[in-house]
Amino acid sequence: MKKLLTTAIVLAIFYVSHAIAGGDDTETLVRQDWAFEGMTGTFDREDLQHGFQVYKEVCAACHGIKRIRFRELSSLGYNEDEIKAIAAGYEVKVGPDDMGEMYDRAARPSDAFPPPYANDKAARAANNGALPPDLSLISKARVGGADYLYSLLTGYGGEVPAGQEVSEGLYYNPWFPGHQIAMVPPLQEGIVTYSDGSSPSIAEMAKAVTTFLAWAAEPEMETRKQSGIEALIYLAVFSLLMYLVMRQVWSRVEK
Amino acid sequence: MTKATAPGKTITRRNFLTLTAGAVGAIGTAKLIWPFINSMNPSADVLAQSTTDVDLSPIAEGQGITVIWRGKPIFIRHRTKQEIAEAERTPMADLLDPQPDSDRVKKGKDQWLVLIGICTHLGCIPTGQAPNSNRGKYDGWYCPCHGSLYDTSGRVRRGPAPTNLVVPPYVFTDGSNIRIGVEEETTNV
Amino acid sequence: MSSKVTRISNWIDYRLPIISMMKHELNEYPTPKNLNYWWNFGSLAGIVLMVMIISGIFLAMHYDPNTKNAFDSVEHIMRDVNGGWFLRYLHMNGASMFFIVVYIHIFRGMYYGSYKYPRELLWILGVVILLLMMATAFMGYVLPWGQMSFWGATVITNLFSAFPFGDSIVEWLWGGYSVDNPTLNRFFALHYLFPFLIVGVVFLHLIALHQHGSNNPLGIDRKEPRDSIPFHPYYTVKDLFGLGIFAFIWAFFIFFAPNFFGEPDNYIEADPLVTPPHIVPEWYFLPFYAILRSIPHKVAGVLAMVGAIFVLFFLPWLDTCKVRSAKFRPIYKKLFWLFVVNCFVLGFVGAHSPDEVFYYLGGMSNQELGQITTILYFAFFIIAVPLLGMFEKTTPLPASISEPVNRGGDRRKKSRQEAAA
Numbered sequence: 133m134k135k136l137l138t139t140a141i142v143l144a145i146f147y148v149s150h151a152i153a154g155g156d157d158t159e160t161l162v163r164q165d166w167a168f169e170g171m172t173g174t175f176d177r178e179d180l181q182h183g184f185q186v187y188k189e190v191c192a193a194c195h196g197i198k199r200i201r202f203r204e205l206s207s208l209g210y211n212e213d214e215i216k217a218i219a220a221g222y223e224v225k226v227g228p229d230d231m232g233e234m235y236d237r238a239a240r241p242s243d244a245f246p247p248p249y250a251n252d253k254a255a256r257a258a259n260n261g262a263l264p265p266d267l268s269l270i271s272k273a274r275v276g277g278a279d280y281l282y283s284l285l286t287g288y289g290g291e292v293p294a295g296q297e298v299s300e301g302l303y304y305n306p307w308f309p310g311h312q313i314a315m316v317p318p319l320q321e322g323i324v325t326y327s328d329g330s331s332p333s334i335a336e337m338a339k340a341v342t343t344f345l346a347w348a349a350e351p352e353m354e355t356r357k358q359s360g361i362e363a364l365i366y367l368a369v370f371s372l373l374m375y376l377v378m379r380q381v382w383s384r385v386e387k
Numbered sequence: 388m389t390k391a392t393a394p395g396k397t398i399t400r401r402n403f404l405t406l407t408a409g410a411v412g413a414i415g416t417a418k419l420i421w422p423f424i425n426s427m428n429p430s431a432d433v434l435a436q437s438t439t440d441v442d443l444s445p446i447a448e449g450q451g452i453t454v455i456w457r458g459k460p461i462f463i464r465h466r467t468k469q470e471i472a473e474a475e476r477t478p479m480a481d482l483l484d485p486q487p488d489s490d491r492v493k494k495g496k497d498q499w500l501v502l503i504g505i506c507t508h509l510g511c512i513p514t515g516q517a518p519n520s521n522r523g524k525y526d527g528w529y530c531p532c533h534g535s536l537y538d539t540s541g542r543v544r545r546g547p548a549p550t551n552l553v554v555p556p557y558v559f560t561d562g563s564n565i566r567i568g569v570e571e572e573t574t575n576v
Numbered sequence: 577m578s579s580k581v582t583r584i585s586n587w588i589d590y591r592l593p594i595i596s597m598m599k600h601e602l603n604e605y606p607t608p609k610n611l612n613y614w615w616n617f618g619s620l621a622g623i624v625l626m627v628m629i630i631s632g633i634f635l636a637m638h639y640d641p642n643t644k645n646a647f648d649s650v651e652h653i654m655r656d657v658n659g660g661w662f663l664r665y666l667h668m669n670g671a672s673m674f675f676i677v678v679y680i681h682i683f684r685g686m687y688y689g690s691y692k693y694p695r696e697l698l699w700i701l702g703v704v705i706l707l708l709m710m711a712t713a714f715m716g717y718v719l720p721w722g723q724m725s726f727w728g729a730t731v732i733t734n735l736f737s738a739f740p741f742g743d744s745i746v747e748w749l750w751g752g753y754s755v756d757n758p759t760l761n762r763f764f765a766l767h768y769l770f771p772f773l774i775v776g777v778v779f780l781h782l783i784a785l786h787q788h789g790s791n792n793p794l795g796i797d798r799k800e801p802r803d804s805i806p807f808h809p810y811y812t813v814k815d816l817f818g819l820g821i822f823a824f825i826w827a828f829f830i831f832f833a834p835n836f837f838g839e840p841d842n843y844i845e846a847d848p849l850v851t852p853p854h855i856v857p858e859w860y861f862l863p864f865y866a867i868l869r870s871i872p873h874k875v876a877g878v879l880a881m882v883g884a885i886f887v888l889f890f891l892p893w894l895d896t897c898k899v900r901s902a903k904f905r906p907i908y909k910k911l912f913w914l915f916v917v918n919c920f921v922l923g924f925v926g927a928h929s930p931d932e933v934f935y936y937l938g939g940m941s942n943q944e945l946g947q948i949t950t951i952l953y954f955a956f957f958i959i960a961v962p963l964l965g966m967f968e969k970t971t972p973l974p975a976s977i978s979e980p981v982n983r984g985g986d987r988r989k990k991s992r993q994e995a996a997a
Contacts, residue, residue, distance in 0.1 A: 171832055199651055203435050242435035265844075269651075272835065273843035309853070349843075352654065352661040359662070360831025366415055367827055371820030373408040378813040380404060385609055385805055386978075412816070422659030423634050430638075430656040 161279040161307065162286065164339065168278075168346055171361065174354050175347050177209040182326055183344025184208055186337045190318050191267065194259065196247035199268035200348050203241040207351055208344075215241050222246055260301055262314035271342070271349040278346045283307040285338035288317040438568035440560070443499060451516045453504060456567045460504040460512055461555060462528070463565075466539060470526060471497055474540035484550045488540040491554050501565065502541040503555050506530040508548040513537060528552070601786055606804035607811055608792035610977050614688075615790065616818035617681040619811075622778065623819060624674045629771045631667040632716075639719065641764035643757045646721035647845040665834040666826075671713050672837040673826050675860035678706065686891070687912055689900030690791040696892040698784035703888045705777050710861070710885075712770040715763040717858060718755075722842030727855050729755045729763070735868075738878040754848060795900025796973055803977040854929065862926030863919050867953065869930055870946030880950065887957045894957055896965030904971045908964050915956045922949045 167176045184205070187197070202219040210218065219239040224246050227234035239246065247266070249255035256263050265273075274280045287307045298304045302312040319334045326332060332340070347353070439456040441463060446452055451464035466474075474488040492500060506513050513528035513535070514520040523529030524545075525538035535548035542551040557567040589595040638657050640649035653660035682702070685691055691699035718729040733755065736745045751758030789798070798804055805811075829836055837859060841852045857865050864881050871877040887894075902909040925946040932942040 199655065201432070201435065203431075204655075240438070242432070242437070269843045273840050275840050277840075356661060356665075356831055356834075360827065363827045363831060364824060366411075366418070367820055367824040370408075370411055370415055371817060371824060373404070373411055374813060374817035374820050377404055377408045378817045381809050381813050385810065386802065422662050423630065425658040426634050426660060426663055427637065428658050430652070430658060430660070432652070432656040 161276050162283040163279055164282055164342075166278055166343070166346070168343065168353060171357060173357065175207075175343060179340045179343040180208040180347055181210075182332070182337075183340035183342070183347075185326065186319075186324050186332075186341040187267070187344055189324050190337075191341065192245075192248060194248055194255075194264040194315075196249075196266045197245045197268045197348055198247050198266050199244065200351075201242060201244050202239060204351055207347065207354075212241075219243065260314060264315070267345055267348065269349045271346045273349075278342050280307065281342045281345060282338050284313075285319055285341070286335055438566050440564060440566050442564050444563040448498070450518065453516050454567075456503075456555060461567055462500075462502045462504040462516055462541075462552075464500045464502075464516075466498050466500055470539040473526065474538060474542075477538065477540075477542075481544070483543050483546065486540075486542060486551055491540050491542075491551075493559060496559060499565075500539075500541060501554060501557055501567065502552040504528075504552070506532065506535055506548050507543065507550045507552065508533055508535055508546075513552075601782075603806065603808040605786065605789075605807040606798075607790055607807050608798055608803060608977055609805045609810075610792050610794060611790060611811070611814075612793050613814075613818065614680070614684040614793075616815055616822075617677050617684060619815040620818060620822055621674065621677045621681055624670060624677055625771065625774060625778065628667060628670045628674060629775070631663050631670065632768070632771065634663055635667055636764075636768060639764075641719065641761050643721060643760055643846070646719065646760060650720045662830070665830045669826060669829045669834060669837060671716065671858070672829075672860065673822075674709065675713070677822070678709065679860070682706070682888075683916060685791075686915075687902045687909075688791055688793060689795050689895070689897075689902070691892045692895065692898075692900050693892075694788050695784070695791065698781060699892055700889055701777055701781040701784060703885070705774055705781060706888075707885065708770055708774045708777065712767060712774065713858065713860065715767040715770070718760065718763045719767060720842060721760065721846045723844045723846055723850075723852050724839045724842040724855065726755060726846035726848065727851055728857055729759065731855060732857075733759075735878050735881075738875045756848075791900060792977060793901060793903065794974060794977060795903070796977065799976045800978065856927055859923065859927075862924075863922035863953075864926075866922045866926035866946045867950045870925070870943060870950045872943075880954075884953060887954065891957065891961070894965075895961045897968060897970070899970040899973065904973055905964070905968055906971065907968050908961075911956065911960050911964070915953075918949050918952045918956070921945070922953060925949060 167173060167179070187195075202215055202222075205215050205218060206212070219241050222239040222243075222245065223236040224239045224243050225234050226237055229235055248264075249258060252263055271277045271281060276283070284305060284307045287305045288303060290304065290306060292298055292304045296304065296311055298312055302314055303317060304311060305313045319337045321334065322331050324332060324337060350356075437457060439454055439461070441452075441454050441461075443463065443465070446463065446465045448465050449467045449470075451462055454461045454463065471488070477488075479485040479487070489497070504512055504516070508530065509532065511530055511532035513530040515522040515528035515537075521529045521531075523536040525536050527537035527539050527541060527544075529536055530548065533547050534545070535543060536545040537548075537552055538544050540551075541554070543549070555567050556570045557565050558569050560566050585595050635653065638649060638653045638660065640646060650664065653664050655661075657663075685699065685702070714728070714732060718725045733746055733749050736742055736749060739745060747753065749759070750756065751762060789804075792798075839856065844852075856862070864884055867884050868877045868881040871880050897905065897908070899905055902912055925942055928942045930941075930943045930946070934940055934942065934945065937945065
C-alpha cells in the first residue's frame, strides 16, 4: 500500500512537471468541445465537409495541404464519383511527356492537392515575405492544437492593447506568438455559402475548418481510437488472467 | 497432460486457468504480429497509383512501344493484318495454353495487342519490341533467359514458360487512347 | 510424438547445449522468493528492447534517411503504410517507455543496494547500457527530421566543441559544416547498429546477474534452499502479469495520447535557417540538460553533464556500507527519496527556460534552482553516500529470507500463528 502510494506520488510529480513544462500560453486558449476529443471521439462528418469547403474557398488561396490525396476525401463521406469530380477541378503538373515537356492534366484521386505556389520563394514573394505554412500537419505542429487554430481564426478584430506595436501590413491577433500576424483576417460573414443555402458565422466556419485540419493531420485517428479500445480491453483481460494464474502458482510458495 | 489433469479438482481448475491465459496470450501475440506483417504489403499510395494512360495514335502499323504500369513493362503492338490473321488461324491444338486471339484483344480493336511484358516463366522481359530485335519463330516475342517463344497474340508456343503473356485490364477511353489498370465496368471517368 | 521431440532435442543438446542452458538459466534458475514488483522492471526492459528492435526494423523498411525525403517518408509511414501509424507510435512512445522502465530499474538498484559486492560489474554493465540507450535515443530522435530533430542534433553535437580540437570533432561528427545529409545518414546507420550493441551488453549483464543471482528486497544473501524458488513458473507468470499492466499503459499512450511525450515543433520539417523559440530535449534527457545549463561555463557544463552519468560507475565504491537494502538504512532511505525528488526537480528545470522566475519559490530563477539541484545531485553521490557508509547506524538484519526476525518479525506470519493458536 505504502509502495503504491509512493508510486502514485512519483507519477503525479512527473505528470505535473510535464504539464507545467508544456503549459505556457495554452491554458488561456478559447477551448471548444471538439467531437474528436476523448477516447471515443470521432470527426463530425458535416463539420468535415463544411470545413473542407471553407478550406477550399478561403484558405486554399495561400495554404496548401500537400500531404492529402484526393482519394483520402472518402473519410469525409464523399463517394468515389464525388471524389473524381472534386479532383477533376484541380490541375496537377506532370510529365515529362515524350517531348520532354512538363504539362498540366486534371487531377485524379491518387494525386495530392496541388500547392498554391510553385515553391516557398514564390509563396513569400506573393505574401510580403511571409510564408503561409502548409496546413497538412498544422494541428499537430502547434502547441494547443485544434484550440489554438480556432482561437487564432476567431481572434481578429480585438482592441489592440496599449504598448502593443502592430507594424504596417500586419494584423493584431492575441493568439499568435508576438501578437502580430501577416495573415489577413481570413473568415468574414457571407464569404462561404453551404450547400443547404445557409451562411455560417465566423465561429461556425472556424469550428468546421479546424475539424477538417485536425482530420488532415491525423486521418488515422478514428481507427486508432477504435483499435485502442480493443487493445485496452484485451490487455485488461490478459492482466487479470495473468494475475489469477500468478496467485494460483504462488499459493504453493511458503511465505 | 492427461496424467496431470486426472486427480483432484484444484488441478483441473489450475489447468483450465493456465490454458485460458495461454490461449488469450497467443491470440494477443497473433494480433500484435499482424500489423508488422501487413506493413510489408503494398501501401495505400502504391495501390492508388494504378492507372497509366497511353495515346496509341503515334504507333505505326507493325510497330510496338513499351510503357510502364505499376512498375511493370507493358507491351503495346499495332499488329499488321497478316499478324492478326496468323494469330487467328493458329489451331488451339498447337497451343500450350489454349486461348483464342479474340479473347486477348478488344472487340473491333484487334490491331491493338496490350500485354504485360513479363515472361511467365521467371519474370524476364522478352525481346521483340524494338523493330530489329529477335521476335522468335512465331513473330511474337522471344525470352532470352530460357528461350520461351510467344506468338503474335502473346501466347506461349514453346516452354519453359507455362502460360501466355498476361493481358492487363485496360479500356479504350476514346478511339485512340487507352487507360491501363481499369476494368471495363468503371469507364465513367 | 513427444518422445520423438525429446529424442530430437536430446540429439541437438548433446552437440549444442543450448536447450539445457536455457533450461538452467530461464527455467530452473534459482531466484530469491521474496522479490517484489520493483524487480519486474528488468525483464520489462528486455521486452521493450526487443519490441523496439523489431518495430524499428519494420519502420526502417519504409524510412528514407535523406534530408529531402526523411520527413515525407515518416508521413508516408503515418498515412500510407498499412498499420504504419501503429508501428511508428509504438516505436516513438516505446523510447519513452524504455526510459521509464530503465530509470525505475536503476532507482530500484540504488534503493536495494544491488550494485554492491559481488554485483559491481553487473551495475557497471547496466550503466554502459544506459549510455548506449541515450546515444540510440538521441540519434533516433533526429531521424524524423523535424525542427526539434534538427536543432536537437545541432545543439547536442556542439557539446563536443567544448573539448580540445572540438571544432574538428564536431565537423567529423557532422561529416560537413552543419547537421546535414551526411549526419542524417550516419545517425540512421548507428541508430540501427546500437540496439544490437545493447543486446550484446544485456547478455553480459545477464551473465553477471546469473553468476550470483538476483539481489532481493532484504539485501541479504540466500542461506538455505527454501530461500529460493525456480524462475519458472513463479517469476515468468509474475513478469507476464507485470507485462500486461505495463503494456496497458504503453497502449494508452500509443492509441490515445501518441504525441504526449513529443513536441509539436517536430511536426514542422527541419529548417536550418530558423531555430524554434524553445528547444527542449526529450523528457528523459531533461535532468542532464538542466545540469548542463545551470553551469555558466561551456566546458564545465559539459563535464558536469557527463559526470552526472559517469558518477554512477563509481557508486559501488562510493558506498562503503555493507548493508545493501535501504530497508535497514534509515538515513539512506530518506536521502534516497530526496534524491529521487531532486531528479524530478532537475527535470522540471530542464523543461523551463533558464531565465524564468518562480514567484512561489521566493523569486528564485530557474537558473538558480538548477544550480541548487545540480549541487544536491552531486552531493548525494560524493558527500552523502560515502559519509553514510562511515557513520550510518543500520538496523539489525534478519537471519535469512525465510526467517525475517527483525523488528517484531513478519506481521503476516505472526497473525497466522495467532490464528493457528
